[in-house]
Amino acid sequence: MALFSQSALRPGVRKREVFGWAMYDFANSGYTTVVITAVFAAYFVGGIAKGAPWGPFAWTVALSISYAIVMLSMPAIGAWADLHAAKKRVLAIVTAGCVLGTAALAITPRLGGPFAVALAMGLVVVSNTFYSYGESLTGAFLPELATAEGMGKVSGWGWAFGYIGGMLALGLCLAYVLWSQARGLPAAHFVPITMLITAGLYGVAACATFALLPERARPQAAADSRSAWQQLRDTFSQARAYRDFMWLLACTVCYQGGVAVAITLAAIYAEQVIGFVPSETMMLIFVLNIAAALGAFGFGYLQDHIGHRRALSGTLVAWIAVCVIAASVTTKGGFWWAASIAGLAMGSSQSAGRAMTGLLAPPRQLAEFFGLWSFATRLAAIIGPLSYGAITWMTGGNQRVAIISTSALFVAGLLLLLPIDMRRGRAVALREEGAQSDAVPLAVR
Template structure:
């Protein structure tokens, strides 16, 4: 069997278009890896907020604000993009917004006290909102590229390539951090440079997407933004016709809430609970990305063979194990086991969720339905990290209880996965 079988692609789709599409995953993964997970999250808590008891909560509050903005706007933006066949144009604007806001994070160490905290939070809100728009829009291209039988493979290629991009950005940043630390330079010196590196990689790599990925959709109406809102309201009224998709959204809210905890708080947990230092944390996240890349790529083939639903269920069981292990281990070596399993589960669960969305989305409403999927993932990103931060605060800083509580999100996600009938959902999508 060929590694990239032509049968996975829709008629007329060339492999270079898939490469261009995957390059966006490559481009934007550095943002989540460096800014949200490995570098800026820990620096915000320990450097800008000076380790204050409310620091982790402030970090999750900034992220939650950005997700709330996306929840309220992305479905309508997706509906508008479907009507105008403008997914690519909006993707370009979202990319520019995220790149510039990420680069602007480089100035935050120059401010102190409340001004520094406020500026950092504001820039995280802006950059993460634009990042989320881009993630949703690039996902909406997937059903235009892949056949129903190849959705898992193509989604897996993108996620796997994305983690390679995350490793590249993190690797360059890690090299600079180690060089700076060897010369006794403080975090206030090397963190800004890592933000500029991340922004540059994002912007440059995304150019390949803009050149190679065509907009295959055709405009359906020369309408205004009001038409997008009307279309969105019609979709909500028809929700019962897409009950399997709606079950998927409910499942996504729960399990992605747990994944969001891993993405946004892994570095903080590793440093404050397990005792990692900044360079060790970056190596940990680097290895986690290797595991996630392998998980996304390999599991894409497994997913198309055994089915989307069974594949996602397997990853949720793995996530439950991660939460339990992370809560009980006391050594760095033990935490490495949890991180490795988390990496494999992260790549496969995120790839599976995107492929299931593409499988159940009506072909004429791809950006809109991926906008609804983004609504669910961003609601999850509010529920998960805020719950973690609140539990940590209420238990006097006990992050072990908080991470163990996160397992509940994956258990509920597993339960909500059970009613989904993929074939029934696919038939409903094709009747549109």
């Protein structure tokens, strides 16, 4: 934490609190790395679905259901958490839900037939829903910790910690997989253990967050769930007043749709199209996480220097290059290049998007506006992977067509960045605080 100064933090915020906040990214990233990306996704298609043509589509349907649940419910949950100053309390509940749901996935490889498919899909819906709630809630703490000038640095720290946590979880799982394969044990044996490792690491690491990160918000008024929904409706009705935030949401829907394709289908593409075996896929994702951590950390500083919008646009150009390379290469070496660039772009684009959200969100409605951001990211996570799965199915299993089509999402994201004015948006977000004169620094652009 010594790599950024106290000036990056809001008055009264201690670095140990930022460490506690970043540790949640460390804790939950093992879930996406092991379950959604590297291990369970490929096993679901190849093992539980037995390589059937509908396998990738069934996987994306399960994820889409969970994202739809979050998309419809998270804004209201965020509004309730804001009104009751209960972000930390709700975060503890959803963390327990994701840990238990992940551990329960361990039983699915030992089953067979349609019941195994249905149960696996159901548990993915449950665990990924709780994971997504936690991701949105932890993002809502960011503007309480960092100044406008330091938002990118602190956000980058969180993402970098996340990728380190993802690498640790994947590294432990990879070690067990290699040990099992050396003894001739099948995937049905080692996949359940990787789910337990991931759940255990998530639960243990998250304890640091609950021990070190305080709830700084104060209850705003006596309210019930009905008033939370009313506040949510008011937010949408005020969309014109926060037009830069709304443009960012539209941009997020597009580019995060492409990022969701990389997260949820990278292992499936690597194994089914390029010819990777499971241990090679896990190593690929491990290296991708190293690149993502470097991207999140480095761009966290760069975006505060050159401006958040400019930094994000650069990462979207890199994502377009990734799609083109992945669609055209036929060798494992070529795909390694695409994965490395994707890692750098993934960490930096996600860090920039979260920092921009924190800057453009009104301080009194942080959890609610991060709920709207979660709405956008979950809508993206439905559109991206589901369209990929549909294109693959319609083209007779041609995933190369699907991956090149994904580049259109990043192009659209670039175009939707153009109308955003960060200084104007920050000023609008702060207009009720009476702090425009000293809260809109040159770094916000």
